[in-house]
Amino acid sequence: MRIEFSSSPRASLGVEWELELVDLDTRELRSGASEILTEIRPEGAAEHPKAKHELLESTVEVITGVCTTVAEARADLAETVEQVRQAAAKRNLGVMCSGTHPFTDWATQDISPHTRYQRLIESMQWLARRLQIFGVHVHVGVRAPEKAIPIVNALTQYIPHFLALSASSPYWQGKDTGLASARSKVFEGLPTAGLPYQLSGWDQFEAYMETLISTQTIQTIREVWWDIRPHPNFGTVELRICDGLATFDEIVGIAALAQCLVERFDRELDRGYTLPLPKRWVVEENKWRAARYGLDAEIIADDKGTVVPLKQAISDLLEDLTPVARRLDCVAELSTVDRILKVGASYQRQREVAAKNNGDLTKVVDALMAEMRDGLPS
Template structure:
């Protein structure tokens, strides 16, 4: 099965940002996406790639950029569309927020979007799809050839915990604290073709694998493969789908900068004849779980012998290694927002702090609305107890750890 890959000649960017529509008085989700999109026909119906789109639930709208060259273009594109969206929402007493889940609401109270492919998904997946009251951010980065796609996907799998922990924002599910940094990762990851990408050898192996899934009836097209990182042949991109719902435009810019910098670095290393890291499947799966549970307080596995290091330390190292790449791409300031997240707390930490200080889940929703509207990351006061917990130390030896971006010269 030959799959055409529409390669990009640059590390272009595209971002999809799934937003919740909440009632400003009750804080609950409102099922009004159809009415909202209908009020903005020039943004939702005028082209084959509209910037505002339906998602699975009527309480959701997705904001999508065009093809962008820089992170600055991404945030400008998203900001312009959101400005138009808010003009429609405010008279309706609606507000947009974003987190991986809504802290209060139950999936059983939601209305499905009137889109045929979503109805088909529900028919096929049943309860697994009906409960996907989750919200995320997807970042596309252009690559120059299909031969680079699989090696870069394999290498990015090493950074699933970094992507997730920096953006984890779904500690609450249906009004309860799950004890996880990201419940969205569990809910969406339950779909049969979701989760970490399998470690494949090359593009022909990817084509063969897709052909096998279609022949078996597992999928009807490759668009039904929802890996955490996947090649997107139609766009000529690598799509990173690991991010939780992100509350602020500045943090979306951070996710885009991190994605573009890593993909550009790996692309250049391949040009220079280096082999990229390709962690074992068990390491990728285990590390994703650790970030799902503990967020930035996880310890991640660094080799096949089970050595571990604190994820925070690994993120620090990653940011330092990417600084020169980000400078060349013009997104160094956007990448620097990650330092602010490490200092003030990721969203799951900021949300839990509100509860620990005596607030309610209504207060959490209000804080998410304020962060979205004003774009700031509220400081995270120190607290004596963390319901999310810190991952217990392991017997892994940090001294045996290899550099996180180490590549090996091909022979």
């Protein structure tokens, strides 16, 4: 099976942001996506070009076009988010983003009428029905298919970095899970989700996808929801590991980190280097540690079992990537990652709000909506 890869300009960027629609009276998730998307779509268009349905009717996904810089991606997102926010406000709905809603029961939620999602529910049943989870996906352009798989493999080393920085799902249906990212564990329930397989190259990727389709495991390659995957149609490597990010500040920090890493690996391949391929057991263990402990995790740094604090590993990585960020004009955006380390990731901020309000999770929802409006706390 031949899979065409629509090669992209190196380091081009796209971001997808899944937004929750919240009833301003109850703070529960509430349906409204279909009405909002109908209202904001351009006249005569079948759909909005940058706002889409997701699995739940209480979700609107906003996406950028193909951007060159992180600043451009932020401006692109902001325009669409404002359209969604205004349309939501007319319906007494607020907008926020977190990996999971702190207390809404997934069983109360309406499924999107889109055929794709109806088919997913029919196929996966309970595993799909409970996917009341929200994330951020970052696409970075890659110029050739032979680069995509080595870059995907190399990026798995940084799964704990992205997951801990974005972790925003400590609560599930009103209970503290004890995890920084419950979302990542819920999503792993799907048979084609989770860590990517370590493939040797594009030909092996094609052979694997052919097997899945021919055995009717999937209908299209879009149904392989790896934490990091090549996206042939867009000509990108797509990072899907992140929990939902509450603020534009966090969006640009994560996008800059992704863009810089892919750019660095792309250039190393041009120079004839072989990219690192971390051991599968190390990747699995590090992902678990980030999901459980977030930024307080200690991760395995090599095959010998050397352990380092994740915060220090992130700080060291920021220093290493600063020259790349200068070339990509995203130094300011990359520095936002350091701000996250200082003020805490969303899971930490949510727990702080709950602790100050005797466990009242409606106050956590209020704080998430305020952060969407005002940005990362100082």
